[in-house]
Structure formats: C-alpha cells, structure tokens
C-alpha cells in the first residue's frame with residue numbers, strides 16, 4: 001500500500017512527488033509532500049555522519065486531524081548520528097508513555113543499520129531547550145555543528161510532532177498509516193546509512209560493494225579480511241550520496257528485532273529521577289489549583305474571593321471563563337484556598353441531565369432509526385440491546401501543566417501525546433503567534449488517549465493563569481477529583497444488535513444500530529464473521545459529557561457488543577462458542593489461528609475447578625488480532641472475580657517481545673478495571689465519581705494471572721498498546737454466562 | 753518550621769502545620785520522585801518510609817514527622833547506587849509509564865525488610881498501590897525473584 005512506499009533523495013532535498021499517483025500530499029513552500037520518508041544528511045562537526053529522518057504522516061482519523069493540518073506535512077523528527085568513536089546515537093522526540101516506543105524504534109533502526117546494539121544510545125530527547133519547537137534547528141546546529149540548508153528549517157520546526165506517530169508501529173497502535181510511517185521512517189534511514197557506510201568502505205578498501213559485509217557496527221571486506229568500524233568510516237560516509245532506494249532486510253534475516261531488549265527509560269523511572277509534567281520546577285514558580293464548572297459547558301458566574309485571598313501564601317484568585325483558580329506559593333495552600341471558595345457556575349441549560357435521561361435520549365435516537373429488515377427465510381430472529389457507560393481515563397498522573405508568559409513569549413511544560421497541537425492550543429490561549437510559543441514536552445504519567453489534541457484544556461487553563469501572574473511561571477495541578485470530573489470520556493453507547501438465523505442457527509444477517517458515528521465506529525461495529533448481509537448504522541445522540549479517545553477507542557465498546565452477541569448466537573444454536581465462531585471464520589485464517597491458540601492455552605473444554613466458568617472473545621483492532629479466554633468465579637458477595645486470562649496475539653511483527661507482553665498484560669488489566677468496576681454517572685448535569693474509591697482499579701490482590709502467546713505471522717505490523725483491551729469485557733461476560741446462565745449486556749458487569 | 757531527617761540529612765523546612773508531607777517533600781525539599789496520585793491515601797503513589805515503615809505521605813501531616821526519619825525514593829539507596837528492589841525492577845522491566853512505581857518500590861522495599869519472603873496473602877494485603885498501566889504481573893514476579901534470592 002501507499003504507506004509502504006519509500007523514497008529517499010540526495011542530501012539537502014526532500015523526496016519529491018514523482019509518481020503523481022498520490023494526491024493526499026500538501027503543497028507548501030517545500031513542494032508537494034507525499035507519504036514518504038525523507039532523509040537529510042550532513043557531517044558532524046568533529047567528524048561522523050548524521051541523518052535526519054522525517055516522514056509524512058496522516059494522523060489517525062480518530063484524532064480528527066485531516067491531511068490539511070500540519071499533521072499532514074513533513075517533519076524531520078528523528079536523528080541518527082554515527083560518531084568517530086563508533087557510537088550510534090538515535091535522538092527521538094520524547095513522548096514516552098510507557099510503551100517502550102523509543103526503544104522499539106531504535107531497535108528497528110539498528111537492525112537495518114547492522115549496528116551493534118550495545119553501541120546504540122538513545123537520546124531520550126534532546127534536552128528541553130533543544131526539543132522546544134522552533135529551537136530545534138538552532139539546537140542541532142549548536143550541538144552538531146552541521147549547517148542546515150534553508151529549506152530544511154521549516155521542516156525542522158515540526159520536530160516535536162507526536163512520537164505516537166513517529167513511534168507509531170506496534171508500540172502505540174493507531175491507524176495503518178501511522179504505523180506504516182513510524183515503521184518505515186527509521187528503518188529506511190538505518191538502511192540508507194548502512195549503504196553510505198558501505199560506499200565509504202568500498203572507497204577506502206578499493207573494493208566492490210558486493211565483497212563487503214556490514215555487521216555489528218563494522219564493515220568487513222571478505223577477500224582481504226580488512227575491516228573498519230562504522231565510526232572510522234562515518235566521516236567519509238557523510239560525503240556519499242544518499243541512496244534512492246536502500247534495500248531493507250527481509251524479516252527472516254532479523255537478528256535484533258524480535259529479541260527482548262531492556263527499555264532505555266526504565267532506570268530513571270526506578271530511581272525516581274524521571275521528570276513528568278507534574279514535576280517541572282522553575283525558579284520563582286507559583287502553584288495553582290483549579291475548579292471548573294461541574295456541568296459541562298457551564299461558566300463561572302460569581303465567586304467571592306475573600307475567603308481565599310485572606311489565607312496565607314495566596315497570591316491571587318483567577319477567574320477563567322469556565323473555572324476559578326487560586327494561585328499560591330505552594331500547591332497545598334492553593335488547594336486549601338480553592339476549597340474555601342463557593343463559586344457559582346451557569347449550567348448551560350444542562351443542569352438536569354442524569355444518567356437515566358442520557359440513556360433515554362440514546363434510546364430515542366435509536367428508536368427513530370428503526371430496526372433493520374428481517375431476512376425472508378429466517379428461522380429465528382434474535383434482537384438484543386447492549387449498553388456501555390461513560391468512562392474516565394484516570395491516568396495515574398493527574399492533568400498538570402506549567403506555563404510562563406514573559407517578554408511577549410509563552411513557554412509551556414507539560415506531558416502530552418501531541419506537543420505540536422499542544423503548542424497551538426497554548427498560542428491561542430496566550431493570544432500569541434505559534435512561533436512565540438515554546439512547548440517543552442515531559443514524560444507522561446499515563447496517556448491512554450487523555451493527552452491528545454482537542455483535549456488540552458489543562459494547558460489552556462495554565463496559560464490563562466500564567467497571564468495573570470506574568471512574568472512568573474505557574475504550575476497548575478488538577479486534583480484527582482477535578483481530573484475524574486473533567487475528562488474527555490469514552491462515549492456512552494447503546495447498541496441494538498439483531499440477526500436472523502437459519503435452521504442450523506447460522507446467521508443470515510447481522511444488523512447493528514448504535515449511538516455514535518458510523519464513520520468513526522462503523523469498522524469496529526462490523527463482525528469478522530462470514531455473514532452475507534451485514535448492516536451497521538449509527539444514530540447521533542444528543543451529547544452531554546465531552547468525549548474523547550479512550551484506550552482502543554471504539555473497539556472497546558463494539559468489541560463488547562459483537563463478541564457478546566456472537567456468544568449469544570452460539571448459545572441459541574446450541575453450539576460451543578469456540579466451534580461456532582470457528583465455523584464462521586474460515587475466510588479469516590489469522591483470526592482462526594488466534595481463536596484456536598487461545599482456546600488451547602486455556603484448555604478450552606477441559607475440566608474446570610468447581611465454581612469456575614470460561615468465556616472467549618476475539619477482536620481485531622489496529623491491525624492486531626487478539627483472542628482472549630477469561631476464567632471467572634462469582635464471590636460470596638455476588639461480585640465477579642477473574643482468575644486467569646489467556647491471550648493469543650497476532651500483531652504481525654513483534655519488535656521487542658518483553659514489551660509486547662507487557663502491553664498486552666497492561667491492556668488486559670486496563671480493560672478488566674473497566675469491565676468490572678468503571679462507570680461514570682451523571683447527576684444534575686455533573687459527574688458523580690470523584691476519586692479511586694468510587695472509580696476503583698484492579699490491584700495486585702485481584703489482578704488475574706495473564707498468559708500471552710504471540711503467533712508468528714508475516715502480516716503487517718500491528719498495534720499492541722490498545723488491542724489487548726477490547727476482548728476483555730466480552731470474554732468475562734461470556735464466562736459469567738457460561739457459569740451462571742445470566743447474560744450481562746450492560747457494563748460494568750454486575751450480577752443481579 | 754519542622755526539623756526531621758530526610759534521606760539521612762538533617763532537614764529544616766518552613767511549612768505550615770497541617771501541610772501533607774507529600775507537598776513539603778515535593779515543593780520545599782524539591783524531591784519530585786514522590787508522586788501525587790489522589791491526595792486521599794487511596795493509590796499509594798506518594799509512599800515514603802517513616803522510620804522504615806511505608807506511609808502515604810499525602811495523608812501524613814508534616815508536623816507528625818518532626819524528629820523522625822523520612823526516606824524517599826531518591827534516598828532508598830546510597831547516592832548513585834540502587835536498592836535490590838530497584839535492581840529487580842530493572843531486571844524484570846516492571847515500569848510502564850512509571851508514575852506509580854516510586855510508590856510501589858517504596859512499599860515493596862518496606863515489606864521485604866519486614867518479611868523477606870511474604871506469602872501471597874501478606875503481599876496482596878500489603879501492596880495495595882494502584883498501577884493504572886497494569887504492571888501487577890511483573891510486580892509480583894519481581895517480588896518473587898527477590899524473595900527467592902533472600903531465602904536461605
């Protein structure tokens with residue numbers, strides 16, 4: 001597919017649009033960009049080779065960034081430097097959420113480069129100032145001493161573009177183009193650098209390329225036995241032509257990719273030294289606590305500031321449109337003073353909404369839509385309704401941002417999944433040109449979709465507060481309660497599924513009517529099963545709480561609907577759930593293999609301890625197929641307990657197996673907290689839940705044992721951060737049905 | 753004004769009574785390895801040692817540590833070194849986002865000090881930290897391998 005095209009041109013020029021077939025590129029001052037990697041090279045000041053790597057990236061639809069945005073233009077985001085000391089240094093924009101993205105990317109680069117992994121260093125990110133948007137050019141010029149051609153500068157300005165996309169590939173999931181771009185950008189660069197080193201060796205040894213081999217950061221001339229390290233060749237290599245089409249290794253020749261390697265970011269995390277957004281500390285910094293309107297859309301109408309301003313350490317009460325903030329010498333003082341206030345907010349006419357009225361509105365939207373047409377020769381029709389609640393992300397690190405406005409410039413320090421868009425948000429809030437705003441991205445204490453574009457309210461607020469205390473910097477920290485009650489929630493969805501079965505219980509048709517957007521959710525709503533007549537359609541309900549992307553996005557809801565419903569159909573047909581699915585998956589061999597593997601791992605059909613039940617589910621999301629079997633029991637208090645999960649995963653290529661495993665285990669835990677406990681409810685227009693006691697998490701004591709196996713596959717690389725989540729809820733619901741005969745169609749799963 | 757020992761160093765901080773130890777450590781002492789997760793003692797991200805015992809610093813008023821000894825993640829091992837729990841955490845690649853892990857490591861280090869080979873029951877009752885990334889499988893595994901190495 002187009003994403004896998006690659007093109008690399010000579011030093012100093014981006015790859016052009018030479019096939020004319022691609023029309024999605026954007027024409028700008030740099031000419032028309034296409035979905036290609038492009039590479040610029042130069043010599044390091046003290047000798048050595050440097051390559052800057054960019055890729056044109058189309059942001060995933062779910063982030064709602066079209067190709068017209070800057071997200072669709074080119075960025076030189078990543079650097080490979082080969083020093084005379086034979087070190088390979090990879091600099092990747094820093095946006096680590098814990099999936100090991102940077103390590104995985106570096107491994108792919110090192111594989112193509114034939115670098116000795118022990119000589120590869122990852123620069124977590126250039127130090128703050130270097131990474132700051134707009135300064136990246138200067139920073140690299142300062143640091144490396146190589147000069148940047150004028151046309152490059154614009155491209156460099158995009159350097160802070162989200163590592164989610166650079167990292168792309170399996171580490172964070174996302175759309176195909178995301179993974180494609182993330183994956184091939186650095187791989188191409190690694191391969192290109194290797195070819196340039198080979199050319200340098202050919203010149204040095206006066207030998208034909210065919211007699212040279214690159215391996216472990218060294219090039220050897222077979223016939224003469226002479227060899228030179230990459231470092232020795234790097235300076236000469238920098239003068240070589242960048243190959244137009246570097247040859248990439250076939251997967252079966254991988255030596256590094258596919259082996260477990262330690263993540264580079266872990267040592268600083270266990271030492272307590274890693275700096276997250278909330279840890280930013282600046283000289284002269286103030287602290288702010290904030291309370292926004294409890295009802296979405298509400299505005300601050302009045303607040304008596306006196307109770308706060310009379311308290312020790314308090315500097316100011318700041319009135320924002322939708323919130324009131326208190327600035328003090330310390331966060332505790334700010335939060336205590338905030339608690340002393342009794343602000344009033346308007347409710348935008350939404351102050352009477354509650355979970356029941358929201359549900360009723362969804363039902364009304366579906367009623368208007370009407371059911372699908374039944375099939376004429378159906379023996380039986382099954383029609384049921386499912387429902388899932390709003391969910392919060394509840395990242396461990398609450399929202400936080402630090403901002404400083406001084407001398408006509410604005411600086412922001414925060415952890416985001418997209419620094420580029422965060423910067424734009426800050427510019428708007430500061431009423432400054434984007435070029436006068438610097439974004440210093442920090443480690444993220446969890447993302448899961450909360451720190452994406454259009455959800456940067458915490459940055460906007462920090463900037464507004466910074467205006468009123470300018471020129472002093474201010475760190476805004478949300479309380480856990482503020483975080484829980486002002487999220488961009490996973491959407492509330494009601495779905496009606498209906499099927500017509502033939503006399504053998506095989507589905508003749510499948511209709512899904514759900515609240516949401518067909519465009520966004522339609523793919524996830526379609527079952528993978530072989531059914532002639534599949535009809536999915538959406539009805540847009542009135543919106544109450546604001547919503548956003550939540551780990552695995554629409555698959556987390558539709559995975560539950562589809563995989564619960566197919567289980568119901570198996571039961572209707574009197575067939576085993578694995579066998580029933582398998583019979584409808586003969587056209588999908590990867591699904592079939594994953595289904596079978598998970599069943600084998602769990603000893604499906606084998607004996608179970610007294611009081612235990614098993615359930616299975618399989619969902620493909622972000623190019624990865626995951627089948628999971630849950631083993632459950634019901635406790636004395638009627639709560640559901642999950643003892644064990646077995647997961648079979650086909651994600652195409654596994655880059656770093658130990659991290660792949662961690663991502664699936666983490667996804668299952670994340671999905672399980674939601675399946676069993678999580679529900680954001682609305683009363684008088686506002687979110688009712690406040691903190692972990694009423695939004696409880698799986699802990700060590702109730703975390704199931706999770707076995708994961710990866711299925712060797714030559715399919716395109718798929719995501720891993722998200723696909724572990726969707727099968728969890730249906731697998732558990734199906735297990736509960738097998739055990740108790742109760743079919744639970746509403747999340748979280750609660751037995752009557 | 754409060755006098756106590758912080759990571760082995762006699763320390764005087766100018767903080768009002770009633771301020772949680774968490775904020776005194778993070779803001780006055782500028783040690784940000786101890787994290788804020790909830791402020792109500794529900795998540796464990798803020799766990800530190802008070803005279804060797806794991807406590808949640810967000811619900812520990814600063815005046816209650818006067819004259820006592822507080823250890824944070826930064827002081828768990830001598831400067832530049834790693835505590836065995838930290839080593840095991842690297843060995844088993846436990847952290848994901850890592851935000852909860854200072855607290856988890858502090859809680860585990862305190863537990864193993866008391867009970868080098870805790871039973872599952874003790875472990876599950878004691879380590880109640882929340883990890884939103886879901887690293888429990890590896891937390892358990894790393895504790896188990898630590899327990900093995902200390903067994904006679």
Ligand code: FES
Nearest residue numbers: 789790793796810
């Ligand atoms: S921050 Fe102290 S327990 Fe959560």
Ligand code: FES
Nearest residue numbers: 849850883884885
């Ligand atoms: S590692 Fe992210 S919360 Fe535990």
